Amino acid sequence: MPRNTGKGRRGILAALTLFVIFLLLTSGGLEAAQAQPGSIRVVMDNSYPPFAFLDGMGRLRGVLIDQWALWEKKTGIKVEIVGMDWAAAQERMEAGAFDVIDTIFFNENRARIYDFTKPYQKIEVPIFFHRDVAGITDARSLSGFAVAVKKGDSVIDFLRAQGVERLVEYTSYEAIIEAAKDLRVVVFVVDKPSALYFLYREGIHGQFNHSRPLYTGALHRAVRKGDAALLATVEEGFARISKEEYLAIDQRWYGSQEFPIRYLQYASIAGAFIAALLLGLMVWNRALRRAVRRKTAELKKEINLSEERAEALRESEERFALFLEHCPILLFLKDEDNRAVALSRNYEGLLGKPLDEILGKTSEELFPPDLARSMHADDDEVLRTGHVKTIEEEFDGQRYITCKFPLYRPDKTSLLGGFTIDITDRKRFEEALRKSEQQYKDVVNNANSIILRWDTAGNILFMNPFGLDLFGYRQEELTGRNVVGTIVPETESVSSRDLAFLMEAIQLNPDGFKDNENENIKKDGQRVWVSWTNKAITNEKGEYVEILSIGKDVTEKKSLEAQLLHAQKMEAVGTLAGGIAHDFNNLLMGIMGYTSVMLLATDPSNPNYEKLKNIEEQIKNGSELTKQLLGFARRGKYEVKPTNLNDLINRCADMFGHAHRDIIIHKKLREDLWTAEVDRSQMEQVFLNLFVNASQAMPSGGILFVEAQNISMGDTTIAPKEGLYARISVTDTGVGMNERTKERIFDPFFTTKDFGMGYGLGLASAYGIIKNHQGAITVESEPGKGSRFDIYIPASRKPVVNEEPSAPLLVPGTETVLLVEDQPAVAATAQEMLEALGYRVHVAESGREALDLFEKHKQSVDLIILDMIMPGLSGSETYDSVKKIDPNVKVILSSGYSIEGQAAEILEKGCNAFIQKPFTINELSAKIQEVLGRD
Numbered sequence: 001m002p003r004n005t006g007k008g009r010r011g012i013l014a015a016l017t018l019f020v021i022f023l024l025l026t027s028g029g030l031e032a033a034q035a036q037p038g039s040i041r042v043v044m045d046n047s048y049p050p051f052a053f054l055d056g057m058g059r060l061r062g063v064l065i066d067q068w069a070l071w072e073k074k075t076g077i078k079v080e081i082v083g084m085d086w087a088a089a090q091e092r093m094e095a096g097a098f099d100v101i102d103t104i105f106f107n108e109n110r111a112r113i114y115d116f117t118k119p120y121q122k123i124e125v126p127i128f129f130h131r132d133v134a135g136i137t138d139a140r141s142l143s144g145f146a147v148a149v150k151k152g153d154s155v156i157d158f159l160r161a162q163g164v165e166r167l168v169e170y171t172s173y174e175a176i177i178e179a180a181k182d183l184r185v186v187v188f189v190v191d192k193p194s195a196l197y198f199l200y201r202e203g204i205h206g207q208f209n210h211s212r213p214l215y216t217g218a219l220h221r222a223v224r225k226g227d228a229a230l231l232a233t234v235e236e237g238f239a240r241i242s243k244e245e246y247l248a249i250d251q252r253w254y255g256s257q258e259f260p261i262r263y264l265q266y267a268s269i270a271g272a273f274i275a276a277l278l279l280g281l282m283v284w285n286r287a288l289r290r291a292v293r294r295k296t297a298e299l300k301k302e303i304n305l306s307e308e309r310a311e312a313l314r315e316s317e318e319r320f321a322l323f324l325e326h327c328p329i330l331l332f333l334k335d336e337d338n339r340a341v342a343l344s345r346n347y348e349g350l351l352g353k354p355l356d357e358i359l360g361k362t363s364e365e366l367f368p369p370d371l372a373r374s375m376h377a378d379d380d381e382v383l384r385t386g387h388v389k390t391i392e393e394e395f396d397g398q399r400y401i402t403c404k405f406p407l408y409r410p411d412k413t414s415l416l417g418g419f420t421i422d423i424t425d426r427k428r429f430e431e432a433l434r435k436s437e438q439q440y441k442d443v444v445n446n447a448n449s450i451i452l453r454w455d456t457a458g459n460i461l462f463m464n465p466f467g468l469d470l471f472g473y474r475q476e477e478l479t480g481r482n483v484v485g486t487i488v489p490e491t492e493s494v495s496s497r498d499l500a501f502l503m504e505a506i507q508l509n510p511d512g513f514k515d516n517e518n519e520n521i522k523k524d525g526q527r528v529w530v531s532w533t534n535k536a537i538t539n540e541k542g543e544y545v546e547i548l549s550i551g552k553d554v555t556e557k558k559s560l561e562a563q564l565l566h567a568q569k570m571e572a573v574g575t576l577a578g579g580i581a582h583d584f585n586n587l588l589m590g591i592m593g594y595t596s597v598m599l600l601a602t603d604p605s606n607p608n609y610e611k612l613k614n615i616e617e618q619i620k621n622g623s624e625l626t627k628q629l630l631g632f633a634r635r636g637k638y639e640v641k642p643t644n645l646n647d648l649i650n651r652c653a654d655m656f657g658h659a660h661r662d663i664i665i666h667k668k669l670r671e672d673l674w675t676a677e678v679d680r681s682q683m684e685q686v687f688l689n690l691f692v693n694a695s696q697a698m699p700s701g702g703i704l705f706v707e708a709q710n711i712s713m714g715d716t717t718i719a720p721k722e723g724l725y726a727r728i729s730v731t732d733t734g735v736g737m738n739e740r741t742k743e744r745i746f747d748p749f750f751t752t753k754d755f756g757m758g759y760g761l762g763l764a765s766a767y768g769i770i771k772n773h774q775g776a777i778t779v780e781s782e783p784g785k786g787s788r789f790d791i792y793i794p795a796s797r798k799p800v801v802n803e804e805p806s807a808p809l810l811v812p813g814t815e816t817v818l819l820v821e822d823q824p825a826v827a828a829t830a831q832e833m834l835e836a837l838g839y840r841v842h843v844a845e846s847g848r849e850a851l852d853l854f855e856k857h858k859q860s861v862d863l864i865i866l867d868m869i870m871p872g873l874s875g876s877e878t879y880d881s882v883k884k885i886d887p888n889v890k891v892i893l894s895s896g897y898s899i900e901g902q903a904a905e906i907l908e909k910g911c912n913a914f915i916q917k918p919f920t921i922n923e924l925s926a927k928i929q930e931v932l933g934r935d
Helices: 007-026 063-075 086-094 155-161 173-181 192-201 228-239 243-254 261-301 307-326 347-351 369-385 424-446 465-471 499-508 555-600 607-632 645-659 680-697 739-744 762-772 824-836 847-857 875-885 902-908 921-932
Strands: 039-045 052-054 078-084 100-105 114-116 121-125 127-130 147-150 167-170 187-189 208-210 215-224 330-334 340-343 389-395 398-409 412-422 450-455 460-463 515-521 527-538 544-553 640-643 663-669 676-679 702-713 723-732 776-781 787-794 816-820 840-844 863-867 890-895 913-916
Touching (some): 052 063, 100 114, 121 192, 155 167, 330 347, 369 389, 398 424, 450 465, 640 680, 645 663, 645 702, 680 702, 680 723, 680 787, 762 787, 824 840, 824 863, 824 921, 847 863, 875 890, 875 902
Parallel strands (some): 039 078, 147 167, 863 890
Antiparallel strands (some): 114 215, 127 208, 330 340, 450 544
């Protein structure tokens, strides 16, 4: 820019020259030369014009950059200069990343960790405030305001020492001015040169005023405490720079386009102009009064005034009267007795009286008593002290600010002058602004949702207390950090979704992700799920500047969804498993039936007899496998009785212990353990499956803990309903499981064993059996820390039923049996078994055929063996129909499924008995004897 060659320019340059000479003349002698380093690293604030700042291309420039370049040339020591946010610069210096820190103020706290050079530049630090904010003069007047400061700035300690606590920290002066431009900041305390630079650069210098300096600081350079050699090297190097060289650098930057000093000049000229104007008004007023007195005296002495001089006097008085008549603010002039001697016309509107009724009156005659006393006291103080005084007053519901000043007249009584301005609207604006800010804070601070503001680079600007509490951070720990790696992991733990990429996409287009759910991470590493609503925030120019995100913790919801999905999956697999078991049982029934018949016809001495017995045994093993499938399918609860669980546990533990002597079993069973209604064989299967699973986790032996307790469950996330439960815990010291294995541990056919070592049905069947008993089963495990399974079984108040099983006997019969079976192979087998026992048999392959046969032979049919699952007319419908024909007919229900579901419903209707396929001829004989009532 063109250089100003006027007097003002020359005066400033002369002042700067004298200032630099003064610094050079007053600087102390350098210490003796020390061993010099080959290079040093210097860190400084990168937003501190004109001393150091980034130009349009991101290069660090300014007065200090040129001075250090000259220092490097003078000393021959290579200098690496790094600029960054001031707070970060101090942290990195303290961490030992740099040798010298520049642009630093001296204070007692810093003196504990640094040694400082002599000061090289004085800096004024005033309060800047919006032109609509009144009453700010010093640190005490900042009470109630949110004051913006730069993070790490020395002024923070100063303000807190003065009792100012509401400080809002920004990373740089530039960030503060940008916030001030958007009116997010109305009061801030920053170093004056940099503040003026940014205010003029943003074109808002006319919107902000500043107070007198709170204090005047000084810029230093500093090294780590005790590094006297480096400190001496630094000071000696700068001492070699001549006055002319310093002055050339100053002239370059104080007169360059990079730092428009004309702004400071204009500000100074404007201030001087205003001061001169006020002084001129006072001088003009006093001169005017002198002229009036002089004219009056001359009139007394000279009776014959000339027309020209009389006209001049009249014109002067007319101008003064015109000024009072039309001035938009309230003007007053009082004598020493507090009486109004001159007033502007607008006092009529204020007091509701003509001006001639106001002039000559005192404050006590015009205003309410309390206000009048206060006015009178202020008037007396101004006349007594000779000081100008500014007061805020309230009258008739309006707020005013009044400035009073003394007017001294030689040899005459003094007068009091002043003016009053209505600031009601401004006060209302300030109060509305304060209330709005408070309401915003109340909403944000008390919201039961996460409120997050972050910029377009992904850096966190703010998080409300609810969010801070959820994530476990303090506000100062989060501000400035990137969301990725802080509250958002780079990838999701379950799906491995790239969350870093998702955050980048939200930064580019927040409105495109108005609703999204993703995994987040707390400070302690715990993962949580949050549902976010995102909104782009724009500035007054419509430019997208930051993102507002509101989040809700949905971790529990996601967990319940996962549980529901798992339950649905298990139900679907269970249905499939039950169907397979049913069909398999029908196949086994055919083989079992023929085997039983052949055994009847084979002498035990026959070589094939043992082979047939082995076939029968293998069929029983196959039947046990289907029992596991039916158990998982929750269709295997055959016979429920009130049971002492301690007896079952002891029997299973003893049986297991005899077979696994390398495992030590510790039992802790409550003696008064509540009774439970269970199928005893199935519960034995559950316990044995858990014990076997534990042994497989301890291949070299270990310890097995079995504990039984009574508990009351109020948490329905574990058990299906609230109530009393018996809890059986099985804990091992084995290898444990990882999360992925735990998620699938109850899935059918899932196994971690080698091929051929197991079918993966043990725990799946235990899961189905417990669920079928309206209970719950949970697992806790970590790799290397063993596993613990907890079983919850509903308690019962019924007394324990003790029964001794009876061995089935083969007894022939002569009655007539109607066999209803839709599977031809099963029907043929069962018919042959019945005929082998001596019974007469009618076979029906469907429900409809069974009704026809029964209607025809109802007088001779003694017993119906009814299949439950049939096409067309179902087993249940067939049962209802035959009972209508003959209510007294006896029916045995037969099915490859268990007694649950449809079978239980038919039995509740009065069906006499149930027999599970596959069954032997002995079991069939015993069941028929039971139903027909024969011994």
